[in-house]
Amino acid sequence: MKLIQQIAMTLLAMIPAHAGITQTLSPREVPAKAIPVPGTVSPEIQKQIAAPLTPTWNVIPTTADGWREQVAAGALAAEKGIPALLKKLNVRVEPTVIDGVKAFIITPETIAEENKNRLLIHVHGGCFVSSPGLSGTVEGIYMAGLEHVKVISVDYRMPPDHPYPAALDDAMTVWSATAKTHDPKKMAIFGSSAGGNLTLAMVLRAKRDKLPLPAAIAPGTPMSDLTGTGDSFQTNSMLDNVLVASGASCDQRAALYTNGHDLKDPMLSPVYGDLSGFPPTILTTGTRDLLLSNTVRVHRKLRNAGVPSTLQVFEGQSHAQYYRDINAPETKEAFDEIGMFFNQYLAR
Amino acid sequence: MKLIQQIAMTLLAMIPAHAGITQTLSPREVPAKAIPVPGTVSPEIQKQIAAPLTPTWNVIPTTADGWREQVAAGALAAEKGIPALLKKLNVRVEPTVIDGVKAFIITPETIAEENKNRLLIHVHGGCFVSSPGLSGTVEGIYMAGLEHVKVISVDYRMPPDHPYPAALDDAMTVWSATAKTHDPKKMAIFGSSAGGNLTLAMVLRAKRDKLPLPAAIAPGTPMSDLTGTGDSFQTNSMLDNVLVASGASCDQRAALYTNGHDLKDPMLSPVYGDLSGFPPTILTTGTRDLLLSNTVRVHRKLRNAGVPSTLQVFEGQSHAQYYRDINAPETKEAFDEIGMFFNQYLAR
Numbered sequence A, B: 001m002k003l004i005q006q007i008a009m010t011l012l013a014m015i016p017a018h019a020g021i022t023q024t025l026s027p028r029e030v031p032a033k034a035i036p037v038p039g040t041v042s043p044e045i046q047k048q049i050a051a052p053l054t055p056t057w058n059v060i061p062t063t064a065d066g067w068r069e070q071v072a073a074g075a076l077a078a079e080k081g082i083p084a085l086l087k088k089l090n091v092r093v094e095p096t097v098i099d100g101v102k103a104f105i106i107t108p109e110t111i112a113e114e115n116k117n118r119l120l121i122h123v124h125g126g127c128f129v130s131s132p133g134l135s136g137t138v139e140g141i142y143m144a145g146l147e148h149v150k151v152i153s154v155d156y157r158m159p160p161d162h163p164y165p166a167a168l169d170d171a172m173t174v175w176s177a178t179a180k181t182h183d184p185k186k187m188a189i190f191g192s193s194a195g196g197n198l199t200l201a202m203v204l205r206a207k208r209d210k211l212p213l214p215a216a217i218a219p220g221t222p223m224s225d226l227t228g229t230g231d232s233f234q235t236n237s238m239l240d241n242v243l244v245a246s247g248a249s250c251d252q253r254a255a256l257y258t259n260g261h262d263l264k265d266p267m268l269s270p271v272y273g274d275l276s277g278f279p280p281t282i283l284t285t286g287t288r289d290l291l292l293s294n295t296v297r298v299h300r301k302l303r304n305a306g307v308p309s310t311l312q313v314f315e316g317q318s319h320a321q322y323y324r325d326i327n328a329p330e331t332k333e334a335f336d337e338i339g340m341f342f343n344q345y346l347a348r
Helices: A002-013 A043-050 A064-080 A082-089 A133-147 A166-181 A194-208 A249-258 A292-304 A329-345 B002-014 B043-050 B064-080 B082-089 B133-147 B166-181 B194-208 B249-258 B292-304 B329-345
Strands: A028-030 A033-035 A091-098 A101-108 A119-123 A151-154 A187-192 A216-220 A281-286 A309-314 B028-030 B033-035 B091-098 B101-108 B119-123 B151-154 B187-192 B216-220 B281-286 B309-314
Touching (some): A043 A329, A064 A133, A082 A133, A101 A133, A101 A166, A119 A133, A119 A166, A119 A194, A133 A151, A133 A187, A151 A166, A166 A187, A166 A194, A187 A194, A194 A216, A216 A329, A281 A292, A281 A329, A292 B329, A309 B292, A309 B309, B043 B329, B064 B082, B082 B091, B082 B133, B091 B133, B091 B166, B101 B133, B101 B166, B119 B133, B119 B166, B119 B194, B133 B151, B133 B187, B133 B329, B151 B166, B166 B187, B166 B194, B187 B329, B216 B329, B281 B292, B281 B329, B292 B309
Parallel strands (some): A119 A151, A216 A281, B119 B151, B216 B281, B281 B309
Antiparallel strands (some): A028 B033, A033 B028, A091 A101, A101 A151, B091 B101, B101 B151
C-alpha cells in the first residue's frame, strides 16, 4: 500500500498548478501526513472525521443514465434516514407545487412565537445534480425542527436533464411567488454547498431583476467559485473526506450544471458578483472544508461591500458536516447561530 | 495530465484509511503536495505566502544566552523597519514606565473624533520570548496609525529571565493602572499570537480579581492552547510558513514561559477557561494559520458562552500575516474590522 501511495503522490505532484495561479512564485512543499482525529470535537463529529472518503468521491459516470443511477442510489440512502429524523424533531414534510415548481413545505410541530409570521426558503446542496425530491429536504428539516420555523424547500430541476439556469429559475420562481404572499422582510434564504451558491445567486438575480430581497441569508460552505480557484482546494485536498479533491465528482456534477457557460459569470460563481446591497449574511464552514477559502472569500467580499456578515468555522469539519448528525452538539450550535442571526434581522 | 490525476486519485482511493496504524479512530492519510501561491489574494500577501519558511522556525538555542542572542537579532531586524513605518503612518512612539512596568505610548498625529477619549492596551506577540522593547510595538503602531487611536503597548518581562506569570503580571499592572485613570468602558485590549493568549488571560485574571473589564478585546490568532491540542497543528503543519510546525521554535519559547506549570491552567491556555461574561471579542486568523483551530475554538467557546464575538479569516494567510506589510490591502481590512468593532462596543 505504501508503494501505491508513493506512486499516487508522485503523480499528483506532476499536476501543473491551476489556471489563475501565479506561476512565478514558489509553491509550498508539504510532506505526506497521517492526521489523527482531533480530540477537540464531540464524539459524533469525531466519527464523521474518522469516516473514510466518500465512496463515490471520484466515481464519474460517463453517461446521463449513469448519473441518474448514481443520484437515485444516493437519494434512496438519504431518504432512509428521514422518517426517524422527522420523528425526532417533530416535523412534517408535505410536497407542493408553487407556480409549476416542485417544493416541500416543512412544518415543525411547534413554531416559535417570534417565527409565527416568518418563512425560510431552503435550496438544497448536492453539487447541482444530487439530492432530488425528499432527499434534498434534510437540511431544511434540521432548520425547521431545531429553530422552530416554517421552511419551504425548493425541489429544483437538475442535470443531466436540466442544466443552468433551470435550478436558479426554479428557485427564483418560488422566491417571487412566496415573496408576494409573505412579507419578504420576514423571510430568509438558506442552503449549503450548491445550495449556498444558489442562495447567493438568488440575491444577485433578485437585485438584477429589482425583486424584493430577503431580510437575511445563510449560505453554508457555498460553491461560490466554480472556476476551480480558492486556496483550500489545494490545502485541504485529500483532507476533506466529503468532497475530497478539486476536479472530482462534485466538480464533474457542477460541470453538468454550468454546461459550457462562462464560469466567471456571477450567476454561476457568485464570488465574482457585486455583493453590495446584500442582506445580512451568515456563513458556515469547517477548518478541513475543501470550500473553506471560498466561504471566507465571500465573507471578506461582503464585509468590504459593507454588508453585515458573520462567519462561523467549525473545528475539524469537512464540507457541510454540520448537518450530518442530529445528535452532534456542533449541529445544534451551527443551526442555533443561524436561527439567532435570522431572529436578529427578520421582522416579526 | 487529466489522466494522471485520475490514476493518482484511483490509487489513493485504494489505500485503506487506517493502513499500518493501530488506533481507535483512523487518521487521515494526506499525500505530499506542492501547493501554489493562490491568485485570490493581493500581490503583497502573495509575496508573504511565497516566502520560504521562517529561517529560525526550528533553530532551538540550548542555553539562556543562546536565546538572548536569537531574540536580540530578531529585535534588531524588526526595529529597522520602524522609522519608515512611523513616518508612513504619522505616528510617534515614546517609552514610559507605568507602576514600574515598561511600556510605549503610541500616538497617531490625528486621533479620530470618536476615539478622543478612548485608549487601547496592546500586548505584543513573539511566543512569550521574542519582540522585546521597541520591536514589540509594530502591531500597536499599525493600530494607532490605521485606526487613529491612542495605544499603550506593554513591554512585559519575558523568559529566559522571567517566566510565567511575569508577563501576565506586567500586563495586569498596566491594565489596573490605566483603568484607574481612564474609563474602562472606553478601553480595549488587543494583541496577536502570544499577545492573543495574554489578551484572553488578562480578561480571565480581571474576572478572577474582580477588576474592571475592557469594553472589547481583539485577540489575533491567539496561542489559546499551549498543550499542543488543536487540529490545525496537524492540518496546517509545514503549510504555515511563519510558525511552520507544532513543537518547533515557537512552542519551545512558550515552554520557557510556562516553565513547568500546568499547561491546562486557563491562565496559560485560556481556551480551557470560563469565558462567560467576556467583553465582545473579535478574532482574526488565516486559512493556512497553524493556530486556525485554536482561534476558531475560542470563537465557538465564546459564542457558546453567549459572548458577542466575531471571526475574520483571511484567505491563504499563515500565522499573523495580517500585520507584516503595511501596503497589503488585507492589512488595512483586518485593522479596519477591528477598529469598527471597537467603535461599536467602546463608549466615547
